[in-house]
Amino acid sequence: MVLSNNDGCVVSRSNEAKDIGVAMGVPYFKVAHLEKQKGLIARSSNYALYGDMSARVMKLLGEFAPGQEVYSIDECFLSVGGLPNPVQTGRDIKSTVKQLLGLPVCVGIAPTKTLAKLSNNIAKSTQRFNGVFDYSALSEEKQAQVLKAMAVSKVWGIGRNLNEKLQSRGIYTAYDLRQADADQIGKLYSVVVKRTLLELRGEACIGLEHVGEARKQILSSRSFGRNVFELSELEEAVSQYATRACEKLRRDCSVTSEVQVSVRTSAYSDNSFADSKVIVLPYATDDTMILVKAAIQALRQVYQKGYSYQKASVSFGKVQPKEGRQISLFAPSGAEEKSEKMMKALDAANSRWGRGTIFLAAEGIEKPWQMKAEHKSPAYTSDWNDIPRVRA
DNA sequence: TCTGGGGTCCTAGGACCC
């Protein structure tokens, strides 16, 4: 099983782990005894490894179709409309990824994203389809049958809340939703649910998004490895999170003028506290030093002595493209160029010699608050020191 | 007695996703 950040919860399980009763999302400490009793193996999240393997898979998949949207670390949509035999393409995808990268993938084929997700779900869970399921090739009766067998809660876009509301109106399956009155559903809930309904009918309402569009909000947030009481330690953490967020910001070629800092105690604590504060800058920037300073300023306003803090986060709002931004009328002349050069040098050094090669002293050195990752697998594909040894 | 019409922008909060 794979654990969330800070070795907190179970976020992914092998079939063997499921078989011995490890539930999705349970806190690690509640199943840790199974390691000794049943041979359960826990791994900390390893984003360097997953990110690298994901990039390889996505690059490969992109070669199979004219259009691609990378939707998450392990999913993408391909537009196969113009291809002569989508099912064959699906099989080719599966065998190529397996051969070149050693990873199993499943393919769902349908006229809309919502139906494609649903089809993928079937490809994954029904053995006899061998990992490729084509909804569009089914007769109308078969399609209805498939939708009747699918709980509405499993439909993409229907979460817990909507599921409850829909059930109270007698809508239990994907089929029930598809047959409902679209305008009425739109009025009762939202256009989002109406779109989902239309997509189930095969009417494409959610287009393929362009890859590489800049984010509108950037967040860096972590739980601490142990509880934190002192402002000085929170300042270190907030400096580090702001630094991370700045790296993301510059990678997107964006700037921000709004820095929000949040802190909170554990939600399970008796003496709980949570607050946040926004600092608005006079002009948008991507300069780590300016943004860290703003973050610390916000933190000092939000900090209250006497609480046992569990988590802090830094988020940038009002994120906009760097190109064409409004520059400052009052910044000292030459400051922009200087900052530009400094950030370039910083990013170049950290990219070449590894994150944290050059950092602000405000982040601290020892970092006793750093999150836990006590069961981490090696970064096999992204760190020279961790390259698998075939023979020694 | 009777007080317009047509917009935009912003924010907080809720819902969803992986």
Place this chain on the structure above:
DNA sequence: TCTGGGGTCCTAGGACCC
């Protein structure tokens, strides 16, 4: 003792404009 992180979109309501 111990309970994740990072996003998106939509809506309602307030404030404001001419």
